[in-house]
Every structure is written in C-alpha cells, then in structure tokens.
Amino acid sequence: MKIRFTEPYITGDEEIYIKDVLKRGRLAGDGFYTKEVNKFIQDRFNTPKALMMTSGSTALDAALIILDIQEGDEVILPSFTFVSTANSVILRGAKCIFVEVDEFLNLDLDAVENKITEKTKLVMPVHYASTSCDMDRLMELSEKYGYFVVEDAAQAVNAKYKDRFLGTIGHIGCYSFHETKNITCGEGGALLINTEDKLLQERAEIVREKGTNRSKFFRGEIDKYSWVDMGSSYLPSDILSAFLLAQFNHLDEIQELRKEPYLYYQKNLKHLEEKGVLQLPKTPDYNQINYHIFYLLLNTEEERNQLMDYLKDNGINAVFHYLPLHDSTKGHSLGYKNGDLPFTESISSRLLRLPLYSGLSIEETKFIVNKINRYFGL
Ligand SMILES: *Cc1c(COP(=O)(O)O)cnc(C)c1O
Numbered sequence: 001m002k003i004r005f006t007e008p009y010i011t012g013d014e015e016i017y018i019k020d021v022l023k024r025g026r027l028a029g030d031g032f033y034t035k036e037v038n039k040f041i042q043d044r045f046n047t048p049k050a051l052m053m054t055s056g057s058t059a060l061d062a063a064l065i066i067l068d069i070q071e072g073d074e075v076i077l078p079s080f081t082f083v084s085t086a087n088s089v090i091l092r093g094a095k096c097i098f099v100e101v102d103e104f105l106n107l108d109l110d111a112v113e114n115k116i117t118e119k120t121k122l123v124m125p126v127h128y129a130s131t132s133c134d135m136d137r138l139m140e141l142s143e144k145y146g147y148f149v150v151e152d153a154a155q156a157v158n159a160k161y162k163d164r165f166l167g168t169i170g171h172i173g174c175y176s177f178h179e180t181k182n183i184t185c186g187e188g189g190a191l192l193i194n195t196e197d198k199l200l201q202e203r204a205e206i207v208r209e210k211g212t213n214r215s216k217f218f219r220g221e222i223d224k225y226s227w228v229d230m231g232s233s234y235l236p237s238d239i240l241s242a243f244l245l246a247q248f249n250h251l252d253e254i255q256e257l258r259k260e261p262y263l264y265y266q267k268n269l270k271h272l273e274e275k276g277v278l279q280l281p282k283t284p285d286y287n288q289i290n291y292h293i294f295y296l297l298l299n300t301e302e303e304r305n306q307l308m309d310y311l312k313d314n315g316i317n318a319v320f321h322y323l324p325l326h327d328s329t330k331g332h333s334l335g336y337k338n339g340d341l342p343f344t345e346s347i348s349s350r351l352l353r354l355p356l357y358s359g360l361s362i363e364e365t366k367f368i369v370n371k372i373n374r375y376f377g378l
Pocket residue numbers: 055056057058081082084085126152154155175176177178187188189
C-alpha cells in the first residue's frame with residue numbers, strides 16, 4: 001500500500017460551477033462566484049466583511065497593509081508557524097518578535113505579555129491545527145495595550161473558539177484555500193474584516209483593488225474610480241471562486257470525512273500515549289476543531305526520525321514541520337539564534353504529522369495505525 005500525506009477532495013460540483021463561469025463569459029475577479037463566496041463566508045461564519053484573495057499569504061500581506069504596519073513597529077508572533085505569517089511582517093519593514101507556543105502549539109500569552117512594548121502594533125495568533133490561544137484574553141490585552149490582532153486562521157476554516165468561528169474574532173482574520181487545506185480551490189485565501197469600522201472595510205477593498213476605489217464605483221457610489229491608496233492585485237479569477245463555492249457547499253461532508261480517520265487515530269493510538277512513548281494532539285476545551293492535522297509528539301528527535309523513516313519504508317508518507325522561523329537563515333539574519341526558544345525547538349524536532357485528508361479510508365488509517373503499533377513492538 002502507498003499512502004500520500006495529503007490529497008485534495010473533489011466533490012464533483014466544481015466542474016459544473018466552472019462550466020457556468022465559462023457560460024457567463026466573465027473570468028476576472030469579483031464576478032458572480034466571488035460575490036457568492038464572500039457572502040457564504042460572511043453568512044456562515046458571521047463576519048461583516050469577507051473578501052476572496054489569491055492566497056492565505058496575500059491575505060496576511062494585505063491585512064498588514066490595511067492596518068498600516070510599518071517600519072519601527074513590532075509584531076508579536078509564534079516562531080512555530082508557516083513562513084507567510086512572518087513574511088507579511090518583514091514585507092512591511094516591521095520587526096518580528098518571535099515568542100514560544102504553549103502545550104497546544106499556540107501562542108503562549110504569558111510570553112506575549114512579556115514582549116509588549118510601546119512599539120507593539122500587532123499580535124498574530126496562528127491557529128495551529130485549528131486550535132487557538134485564549135482569544136478572550138488576547139482581545140482583552142489588545143484593548144489594554146492598544147495593539148491590533150490579525151488571526152492567521154489559514155488552517156482554521158469552520159473551527160470555533162467558544163461559540164465564535166476562528167478568523168472572525170481578531171480585527172482581521174485570514175483563511176487559506178491552498179490544496180493542502182480542508183476546503184480548497186488549489187490556491188486561494190480570504191480576508192475577513194471583523195469590525196464594523198467602515199473605513200477599515202473600505203481600505204480593505206481599496207488595497208485589494210490595486211489601490212483604487214473601483215469597488216465603490218461598481219456599486220454606483222461614485223461616478224469614476226481612481227488611484228487613492230497603495231495596493232496590489234489580490235483578486236482571484238471567478239473560476240477559482242466557482243471551484244471554492246462547490247467545496248463550501250459540501251463543507252460539512254468534507255469535514256466529516258476527515259473526522260473519521262482523525263478519531264480512529266485518536267482512539268487506536270491512545271494506548272501508546274498511556275505507555276509514555278508518544279503524545280497525541282491536545283485540544284483546549286474551548287475549541288471545536290476542523291480535523292485539519294493529526295500529529296504525534298515523540299520523546300526525542302531521533303525517535304521521530306526513525307518512525308518517519310519506518311513509515312516511509314512501508315509506503316506511508318508522514319512529514320514534520322515547522323522548522324522554527326527564529327532558527328532559520330532569515331531568522332538568524334534578524335538576530336535570532338538556536339536556543340532562543342527552546343520549547344518551540346523541541347516541539348519542532350519531535351513532531352510527526354500523519355496522513356489526513358477527506359479521501360483517506362478507514363482501511364488505510366488502520367494500516368497506518370498497525371504499522372505504528374508494530375514499530376513500537378505492540
Ligand atoms: C497554509 C498556511 C498559510 C499560507 O496559505 P497559502 O494559501 O498557502 O498562501 C499561512 N499560514 C499558515 C499557518 C498556513 O498553514
């Protein structure tokens with residue numbers, strides 16, 4: 001048996017919707033399907049303004065432009081994240097203040113509070129595996145110290161903190177629809193403006209439309225559009241939005257299909273955790289996850305690498321991530337070094353992600369679990 005690490009799930013409706021785009025004869029962004037997707041996100045996840053973007057990365061980039069993050073500003077973020085979170089900061093010329101994660105692999109809020117200065121303009125929680133830090137506390141601190149919150153909710157579409165959806169709690173939230181995420185259109189993202197601040201919402205439209213007030217023009221609110229601010233082209237083609245809407249219309253089904261293998265892993269690997277040879281993912285009580293990632297934490301880096309090799313030899317593609325950003329080539333050039341964030345470094349060296357996707361069958365999951373048990377001689 002050969003088992004891939006991830007595989008996109010196709011509902012069958014994508015083709016129908018894309019054919020409809022071709023029939024409508026408008027391929028650029030902000031056509032019928034882009035508007036439908038924006039509306040779907042607003043209604044389903046409950047946020048005043050959602051905008052389709054070309055990727056989760058460009059959503060993050062645009063978020064920091066919209067909030068005017070600039071040189072001299074400090075942005076607090078975890079080192080344990082994907083490169084795009086940090087790129088959005090350095091692209092603005094601002095400073096990355098990397099901090100530790102907690103046992104749930106989310107921003108450690110005590111570490112955040114320790115790093116707040118007058119220059120702190122923004123904190124970026126990353127909802128790892130669709131779990132989150134205590135968002136109430138983060139937002140209270142944001143009021144107290146006057147910083148913005150941009151949620152990197154790339155992995156957290158349809159996951160919740162208490163009774164609210166992740167991505168809709170901070171001032172701005174960013175989703176990703178990359179092929180590896182639960183809901184996908186190959187490459188895509190969304191920007192969620194979660195405040196009723198009309199100026200901020202308007203600026204988001206402008207930045208996304210190459211710095212012009214074209215969106216206002218199309219709504220008939222002004223009689224000509226012009227260059228009013230900085231921006232770029234962040235609109236995906238309506239073809240991609242059509243693909244995405246097909247996926248969103250099957251959101252529950254797609255998530256249910258990931259839940260099965262996730263729960264199977266959890267149930268059938270529990271005894272290894274009880275024996276103390278590894279740890280399973282932890283979820284805070286306040287989160288409702290979307291089953292994006294299932295990981296194992298081994299006791300040492302060597303054991304992680306050995307298990308990974310063993311699974312590879314058995315046709316199972318399990319992978320590790322993230323290499324801590326503070327301990328990367330770029331991180332070192334920003335003044336960080338190995339040893340600065342020991343917990344993050346330890347997690348990164350011991351974590352192993354198991355295959356998890358909507359098309360992963362229970363037979364395949366069973367096969368993986370059996371191999372892991374065999375590796376530990378059980
Ligand atoms: C996937 C991901 C991104 C980037 O999303 P893209 O759509 O691939 O640009 C950013 N942050 C995190 C945490 C991610 O998992």
